[in-house]
Amino acid sequence: MLLLMSPWLVGFSVFFGYPLVMSAYLSLHHYDLLSPPRWVGLANYRYLFFTDPQVGAAVKNTLWMIAVLVPLQVLFALGVALMLARARRGIGLFRTIFYLPALTPPVAATLGFVYILNPVTGPVNNILKRIGIDGPLWFQDPSWAKPSLVILGLWGVGNTMVIFLAAVLDVPQHLYESAELDGANWLQRLRWVTLPTISPVILFAVILGVIQGLQYFTQAYVAGNIASGQASQAADVTSVGLGYPEDSTLFYPVLLYQHGFSDFQMGYASAMAMLLLAVSFAVTLVIVLNSRRWVHHAAGALK
Amino acid sequence: MSAAEVTTPFVRRRRPATVRRKRFLLAVANHAVLIAAAIAFLAPIGFMLLTSLMTSDQALSARLWPQPFAWHNFVDVFTTAPIWRWTLNTLQYSVLATIGVLVSSVPVAYALARLRWRGRNVAFMIVLIALMLPPQVSVVPLYVMWAKLHLVGTLWPVIIPNWLGDAFSIFLLRQFFLTIPEEYLDAARVDGCGELRILYTVVVRLAKPAIAAVALFSFLYTFNDFFLPLLYTGENAHHWVLQIGLSEFRSLHQVQWNLTMAATLVVMAPVIVIFFLAQKAFVEGVTLTGVKG
Numbered sequence: 001m002l003l004l005m006s007p008w009l010v011g012f013s014v015f016f017g018y019p020l021v022m023s024a025y026l027s028l029h030h031y032d033l034l035s036p037p038r039w040v041g042l043a044n045y046r047y048l049f050f051t052d053p054q055v056g057a058a059v060k061n062t063l064w065m066i067a068v069l070v071p072l073q074v075l076f077a078l079g080v081a082l083m084l085a086r087a088r089r090g091i092g093l094f095r096t097i098f099y100l101p102a103l104t105p106p107v108a109a110t111l112g113f114v115y116i117l118n119p120v121t122g123p124v125n126n127i128l129k130r131i132g133i134d135g136p137l138w139f140q141d142p143s144w145a146k147p148s149l150v151i152l153g154l155w156g157v158g159n160t161m162v163i164f165l166a167a168v169l170d171v172p173q174h175l176y177e178s179a180e181l182d183g184a185n186w187l188q189r190l191r192w193v194t195l196p197t198i199s200p201v202i203l204f205a206v207i208l209g210v211i212q213g214l215q216y217f218t219q220a221y222v223a224g225n226i227a228s229g230q231a232s233q234a235a236d237v238t239s240v241g242l243g244y245p246e247d248s249t250l251f252y253p254v255l256l257y258q259h260g261f262s263d264f265q266m267g268y269a270s271a272m273a274m275l276l277l278a279v280s281f282a283v284t285l286v287i288v289l290n291s292r293r294w295v296h297h298a299a300g301a302l303k
Numbered sequence: 304m305s306a307a308e309v310t311t312p313f314v315r316r317r318r319p320a321t322v323r324r325k326r327f328l329l330a331v332a333n334h335a336v337l338i339a340a341a342i343a344f345l346a347p348i349g350f351m352l353l354t355s356l357m358t359s360d361q362a363l364s365a366r367l368w369p370q371p372f373a374w375h376n377f378v379d380v381f382t383t384a385p386i387w388r389w390t391l392n393t394l395q396y397s398v399l400a401t402i403g404v405l406v407s408s409v410p411v412a413y414a415l416a417r418l419r420w421r422g423r424n425v426a427f428m429i430v431l432i433a434l435m436l437p438p439q440v441s442v443v444p445l446y447v448m449w450a451k452l453h454l455v456g457t458l459w460p461v462i463i464p465n466w467l468g469d470a471f472s473i474f475l476l477r478q479f480f481l482t483i484p485e486e487y488l489d490a491a492r493v494d495g496c497g498e499l500r501i502l503y504t505v506v507v508r509l510a511k512p513a514i515a516a517v518a519l520f521s522f523l524y525t526f527n528d529f530f531l532p533l534l535y536t537g538e539n540a541h542h543w544v545l546q547i548g549l550s551e552f553r554s555l556h557q558v559q560w561n562l563t564m565a566a567t568l569v570v571m572a573p574v575i576v577i578f579f580l581a582q583k584a585f586v587e588g589v590t591l592t593g594v595k596g
Contacts, residue, residue, distance in 0.1 A: 008430075015441065101347070111564075
């Protein structure tokens with residue numbers, strides 16, 4: 001047993017246990033990687049909560065992204081899954097089409113969308129212009145940058161959709177038939193049969209969506225970098241363009257990256273990591289505890 | 304479907320014509336919406352493809368269709384950027400990490416699924432928690448650790464952890480191992496097999512689809528990974544993987560959207576090819592776990 005578990009025991013201690021303890025330790029120190037850590041007490045946390053001028057924006061952007069993207073993704077994936085489940089033909093082809101974007105590398109997908117949504121040369125605004133609409137500035141406009149990222153996020157919804165589709169197709173047929181006998185219409189069958197049966201899967205998607213929202217990084221980093229047009233020179237990846245435009249895509253993990261790995265304020269970045277850790281834990285806990293109210297757990301009666 | 308019809312104890316009465324017509328129209332509407340959505344999902348890739356075939360002047364104009372088709376863009380991409388080196392670096396990361404994930408996660412998943420020992424449930428809980436935590440939480444101390452080992456600037460900090468167990472793979476394999484009938488294992492035990500031999504003769508053979516799925520996920524994940532490679536190799540262009548190279552591509556080639564889109568498609572291509580090649584193995588693995596999950 002010990003032999004079988006040994007890789008994980010080492011891996012867990014070195015890559016999970018040690019960093020957590022070390023993060024807590026470093027968060028109470030000033031550390032720049034060059035000189036030894038210097039004890040500063042709670043100064044990092046004080047700065048984090050009261051002084052840092054960017055934390056407010058970063059937290060707000062992250063919450064905005066979670067509050068908008070997660071429900072939209074779930075609704076969209078569910079809608080497509082329900083329609084796919086009703087489709088008589090081409091279900092495999094449709095599934096492939098909707099799933100493929102989810103597999104594409106996030107960097108590539110983001111680059112593609114920054115081009116497609118380019119205000120001047122991008123095809124979307126070109127087409128909009130032809131039908132007489134002045135398209136928005138998308139990634140160049142502080143109030144449109146996050147919605148543009150939401151569109152990108154919805155394009156990559158295939159994973160959730162495939163899981164939902166499997167769950168919808170798995171709903172026992174006899175439940176629908178008895179509901180139909182009771183005179184339930186389409187909407188009522190959805191409300192009282194489909195949704196309760198697949199609610200654990202929806203809960204899973206929501207938790208996953210929130211967790212991913214908390215670590216939202218790659219798309220924001222690439223979009224900010226490319227859209228700002230000041231992407232750094234080769235061999236010198238700096239944080240120029242992070243949060244562009246006007247901090248509207250500055251998400252918490254992006255700010256953490258900037259403090260930790262372009263300013264090398266390791267102690268302060270550790271304090272930010274500790275806050276992220278606490279929030280991730282709290283969010284998962286709250287969702288799981290509240291889920292009893294609305295998630296249907298298949299009871300013995302069904303089996 | 305047919306089973307449900309057999310057990311239905313009543314004969315369905317023929318529905319009135321109005322109801323049938325309504326159903327037909329609903330089905331048409333359903334398909335229409337699906338087709339529209341499918342076009343919307345394909346459009347971005349279509350636009351990327353069209354742009355990648357334009358000359359750089361056309362890419363900056365309002366035209367949507369390349370005229371003439373600039374096929375040489377796809378050659379230029381390879382001559383203007385060190386794509387082959389990025390590809391080799393990516394393969395180094397993806398292949399070594401995937402082998403590591405399999406070698407280290409299979410025994411752990413087996414111990415968690417089929418052996419009884421004190422603390423097993425606690426260990427499984429910790430795996431689940433590790434699965435939930437954002438990588439940013441532990442990244443600062445790990446960076447410091449790798450810096451002290453003088454490995455920042457190489458790909459080893461992103462490869463080595465995979466040789467020591469990956470939470471997602473352990474979780475997925477464990478779920479599959481749980482479904483293997485105990486009789487197989489008992490039969491092997493009666494024959495005098497040790498647990499290690501049972502694992503590598505009986506379990507691994509039965510779990511091939513799940514192992515293939517884990518390998519596939521792991522390969523795709525590492526191929527697409529950006530955050531950790533950026534963190535450790537961002538400053539050292541010699542060790543850039545494809546994703547970092549791509550993110551910097553446009554700054555190396557001032558505003559050449561046509562070449563940038565060609566590079567984007569080159570980076571997407573392996574994923575798409577793998578998906579179509581492995582779709583069957585992938586779906587088989589998923590359905591096999593789903594049948595008795």
